[in-house]
Amino acid sequence: MSERAEMDALSASNLDWAHVFELPPRDSLEKGFLFGGGKVVQARFVDWFNPFQVPPEIQTWDEWESTLRSFLLKKNYVRPGYDYCLITGTGRGFVFAPRNSRHE
Numbered sequence: 819m820s821e822r823a824e825m826d827a828l829s830a831s832n833l834d835w836a837h838v839f840e841l842p843p844r845d846s847l848e849k850g851f852l853f854g855g856g857k858v859v860q861a862r863f864v865d866w867f868n869p870f871q872v873p874p875e876i877q878t879w880d881e882w883e884s885t886l887r888s889f890l891l892k893k894n895y896v897r898p899g900y901d902y903c904l905i906t907g908t909g910r911g912f913v914f915a916p917r918n919s920r921h922e
C-alpha cells in the first residue's frame with residue numbers, strides 16, 4: 819500500500835479519531851525502572867479530533883505529523899515544561915513539546 823493510500827485509509831476508516839494528552843512532568847515520575855505492574859500516573863485529556871481527516875494534499879504520515887505538530891503547538895492548552903502525546907485510532911501518534919521545553 820502506498821503512503822497516500824494509507825493516508826486515505828486513515829481518513830476513511832472508523833478509527834479516524836485522534837486524542838491529545840498532556841503528560842505528567844518528567845520530574846514527577848520515578849527514576850530507574852519499574853517492575854511488578856507499573857505505577858499509576860495521570861495524563862490530562864486536552865483535545866480530540868473526530869473525524870480525523872487527512873487533507874488530500876498530504877501524501878505521507880511525516881507530512882501530516884509536521885502539519886499537525888505546527889497546528890497543535892499553537893493551541894491554548896500547550897504549556898512550557900510539559901510534553902503532549904497525540905494518538906490515533908489506527909495506532910499512529912507522536913509526542914510534541916513547546917520550544918524551550920525539556921526536549922528542545
